[in-house]
Amino acid sequence: MDLFLAQLLNGCALGALYGLFGIGFGLVFATMGILNAAQGAYASWAAIIAMYAIELAGLPFPLAALAGIAAGGAVAVLVDQLGFEPLRRFGPGNHQAAMLGALITSIAFWIMLDSAAGLMTGQQSLAFPPGSYPATVFQIGPLLLPAMQAVSLLALAVVGGGMHWLNTRTRFGAAMRAVGWDPVAAALGGVNSRVIVVATAGLAGGISGLAGILAGISTANISAGLGQGLMLKGFAAVVVGGYDDIRGTAIAGLLLGVLEVFCAQYLSSSWRDAFAYALLLGFLMLRPRGLFGGGGFTRA
Amino acid sequence: MxxxxxxxxxxxxxxxxxxxxxxxxxxxxxxxxxxxxxxxxxxxxxxxxxxxxxxxxxxxxxxxxxxxxxxxxxxxxxxxxxxxxxxxxxxxxxxxxxxxxxxxxxxxxxxxxxxxxxxxxxxxxxxxxxxxxxxxxxxxxxxxLPGPAEVAMSKHIAEVAKPKTVAYFVLSDNEAFQGRFKASQAAMEAAGAKTLGVVSVLSADTDFTAAATQAIALKPDLMMVYTTQSPAAGIIAAVRARGWAGLMSANDAISPLAVFKKIGPPLAGVPFPVNFSADASxxxxxxxxxxxxxxxxxxxxxxxxxxxxxxxxxxxxxxxxxxxxxxxxxxxxxxxxxxxxxxxxxxxxxxxxxxxGTRYTLFLNWTPDGKIAAWKP
Missing domain, CATH: 3.40.50.2300 (Response regulator)
Incomplete structure (x- = not known):
């Protein structure tokens, strides 16, 4: 039973990273209709910047993490304005063609950003300096909870709750949803679509960046490929959770993490990813709107 | 003429x-x-x-x-x-x-x-x-071939540390590591060290907290790691982060300085066999x-x-x-x-x-301050 609970906790902590990343990924998809393959690179870049902020600038971890999150947001805004904005302005009117163009553009940025991240890390797998982040292990009854696992769970709760509030209870959230639904109609209604899009891109990049930083610590791996693993699982969390519902993404992320860990513990690690993607496939076939998703749905 | x-x-x-x-x-x-x-x-x-x-x-x-x-x-x-x-x-x-x-x-x-x-x-x-x-x-x-060196190290560990039980971390998607693990497992079992369990991981894995929890729950005397560099470093870090201070061994993948720079003191005391080391050759x-x-x-x-x-x-x-x-x-x-x-x-x-084939194998480990030294249990 102790092992079951310990692995449940591990699964939730891992799933918190997927959920967190998925929130950022889903935000872009829901607001801008872009299946952004470069989103994983924002996570890598945020982790790299945060690590160098500690190593080179000597910043304490919280400030370094903020620097990383800001970097993730900045890269996201840059990609959006350089890559996606021209498509929005001058791209094809056909919705599906526009989505395909955005997807290809995002793949190009993904490859370029990953290559540049590889140069930044000297093509090595690096890590935050030992002792630079909270490493306490809490004992809760028979369970051990490393501080960074607690931080990951807390981050998902705060970011998930905060984004849900922002999305459903604020004017900014209403504007985001309006732009996501129809940018032209939103503009006619007085919403400055471009500002909303830029702010959403920055927010999504920052959230993915936070996921990257936490993943970089919990896996002791900061490299150009860091975001790729998050990307696939984050995408699965968005689909399973419902692409326009933050609560669903968070819960689906947790579900994926627990499924992955239990699969490795009680079945086989070789089957782990197969189960995760079988879940994704099952939702796509049986409930394409996901756990909490709305009725409007456009496949990429 | x-x-x-x-x-x-x-x-x-x-x-x-x-x-x-x-x-x-x-x-x-x-x-x-x-x-x-x-x-x-x-x-x-x-x-x-x-x-x-x-x-x-x-x-x-x-x-x-x-x-x-x-x-x-x-x-x-x-x-x-x-x-x-x-x-x-x-x-x-x-x-x-x-x-x-x-x-x-x-x-x-x-x-x-x-x-x-x-x-x-x-x-x-x-x-x-x-x-x-x-x-x-x-x-x-x-x-x-690393197999003979690892078997030699297994025998050496069995002889000097005398573990009664062993848990293994093995790459399940790498045939070469499977073979190396099996050779060492045979050596350990021949020396009387019982296998408590085998924790499988994949080459592309980056999160090892669950795998570490699984191995710690087995309560072995020794954990042996048969994976490539990144998983080996990640596994050792995860096991140590969860407070397990028992004996671990790994392979030559953890010998480069970059691995110590990345993981730090948790790597100390983990023996590995190598045939070349800038600190020991x-x-x-x-x-x-x-x-x-x-x-x-x-x-x-x-x-x-x-x-x-x-x-x-x-x-x-x-x-x-x-x-x-x-x-x-x-x-x-x-x-x-x-x-x-x-x-x-x-x-x-x-x-x-x-x-x-090499004639000599060194059994080394990292010290807490990042030096390589001969391993002593």
């Missing part, structure tokens, strides 16, 4: 014979598939640097013949099979490339091997460790290599640097034994005759059926 005519005949004979005994002066191109980018770049850059140093020393020192130089022609494989094969094909398309070297991963080496055989190009594998890769007279491996050739490498690259060499270095020296030794301007086939035949490397950093490197 007068004395003068005899002298003239001898001089003439010498004039014709002398060039035929030595390698012609000139530049000999060696194709080198690098892994300086991609998931294996942590090791790939070391292999390349070792090879570059060897080429420089061989060319500058006149080892093969006066004026005979080696030029390393590098093409990137990025640890990717398709790209490595493409790079390899580009290299051998140049008929001036007389020999080739490649591959960290065994599956990639296995894919390139038939290309070398079909095209009759000498290929020296510098990193892949799966048994059976060499194929005479064209394919050679300078990487001592003491033969004159090893010391010369360490000194030259450090001077050139500003950092001490690791075991991967030594392997890249050795690959080029093997090719040079084959070329040195040939007269004139040899063909690829002639070089392959010459390499096949080598039974012992002349210039090695391991204190002896016998070649048997194209496969290098």
């Amino acid at each position: 007068t004395f003068r005519s005899t002298l003239a005949a001898l001089a003439l004979a010498a004039g014709f014979a002398a060039p035929a005994l030595a390698l012609d002066a000139g530049t000999y191109k060696v194709g080198f598939v690098t892994d300086n980018t991609g998931p294996l770049a942590f090791a790939g850059t070391s292999f390349t640097r070792g090879a570059e140093l060897a080429a420089e020393q061989i060319s500058g020192g006149g080892y093969m013949a006066v004026g005979a130089k080696i030029e390393l022609v590098q093409k990137e494989g990025a640890g990717d099979a398709a790209r490595s094969i493409q790079s390899y094909n580009q290299l051998i398309a140049d008929r001036n490339v007389i020999a080739t070297a490649c591959c960290i991963l065994s599956p990639i080496a296995g894919a390139i091997k038939p290309i070398a055989l079909n095209n009759k190009v000498p290929l020296v594998i510098y990193g892949a460790t799966a048994p059976g890769l060499p194929s005479l007279p064209f394919v050679y491996s300078v990487t001592g 003491e033969t004159p050739k090893a010391k010369g290599f360490i000194e030259a490498y450090t001077a050139k690259f500003g950092a001490a060499p690791d075991l991967y640097s030594a392997q890249g270095y050795t690959a080029i020296w093997l090719i040079a030794q084959g070329l040195k034994s040939l007269p004139g301007k040899p063909s690829r086939e002639a070089l392959a035949t010459a390499l096949n005759k080598i039974t012992e490397l002349e210039h090695d950093v391991y204190g002896g490197l016998p070649m048997t059926n194209g496969q290098a």
Whole structure:
């Protein structure tokens, strides 16, 4: 039973990273209709910047993490304005063609950003300096909870709750949803679509960046490929959770993490990813709107 | 025949014979598939640097013949099979490339091997460790198989630490590591150490908290790690982060300094077997290599640097034994005759059926302050 609970906790902590990343990924998809393959690179870049902020600038971890999150947001805004904005302005009117163009553009940025991240890390797998982040292990009854696992769970709760509030209870959230639904109609209604899009891109990049930083610590791996693993699982969390519902993404992320860990513990690690993607496939076939998703749905 | 005519005949004979005994002066191109980018770049850059140093020393020192130089022609494989094969094909398309070297991963080496055989190009594998890769007279491996060294370390641990129970971490998607694990497991069980469980992980895994929890729950006396570098480092870090302070062992993948820089003190006290270490290898050739490498690259060499270095020296030794301007086939035949490397950093490197084997294994560990020292339980 102790092992079951310990692995449940591990699964939730891992799933918190997927959920967190998925929130950022889903935000872009829901607001801008872009299946952004470069989103994983924002996570890598945020982790790299945060690590160098500690190593080179000597910043304490919280400030370094903020620097990383800001970097993730900045890269996201840059990609959006350089890559996606021209498509929005001058791209094809056909919705599906526009989505395909955005997807290809995002793949190009993904490859370029990953290559540049590889140069930044000297093509090595690096890590935050030992002792630079909270490493306490809490004992809760028979369970051990490393501080960074607690931080990951807390981050998902705060970011998930905060984004849900922002999305459903604020004017900014209403504007985001309006732009996501129809940018032209939103503009006619007085919403400055471009500002909303830029702010959403920055927010999504920052959230993915936070996921990257936490993943970089919990896996002791900061490299150009860091975001790729998050990307696939984050995408699965968005689909399973419902692409326009933050609560669903968070819960689906947790579900994926627990499924992955239990699969490795009680079945086989070789089957782990197969189960995760079988879940994704099952939702796509049986409930394409996901756990909490709305009725409007456009496949990429 | 007068004395003068005899002298003239001898001089003439010498004039014709002398060039035929030595390698012609000139530049000999060696194709080198690098892994300086991609998931294996942590090791790939070391292999390349070792090879570059060897080429420089061989060319500058006149080892093969006066004026005979080696030029390393590098093409990137990025640890990717398709790209490595493409790079390899580009290299051998140049008929001036007389020999080739490649591959960290065994599956990639296995894919390139038939290309070398079909095209009759000498290929020296510098990193892949799966048994059976060499194929005479064209394919050679300078990487001592890790299995025997790991079995030796298992026996050593069983003897000095006397563990009664063992849990193993094994890559389930890597046949070579499966084989190495099974050989060590057999040695441990023969010494009376019972297997409590095997925790499988995958090469691409990055999160090992669940795997660590699984192994700790088994409550073993010893945990043995049979994975590549990143998983090995991640597993040790995760196990230590969860407060388990028992005995762990790993393989040579954790020996490079970059791993200690990444993981830090949790790596201390984890023994690993190696046949070369900049901190522990003491033969004159090893010391010369360490000194030259450090001077050139500003950092001490690791075991991967030594392997890249050795690959080029093997090719040079084959070329040195040939007269004139040899063909690829002639070089392959010459390499096949080598039974012992002349210039090695391991204190002896016998070649048997194209496969290098080392005579000495060091059992080392990291100290908490980042030094490498002989392991003591």
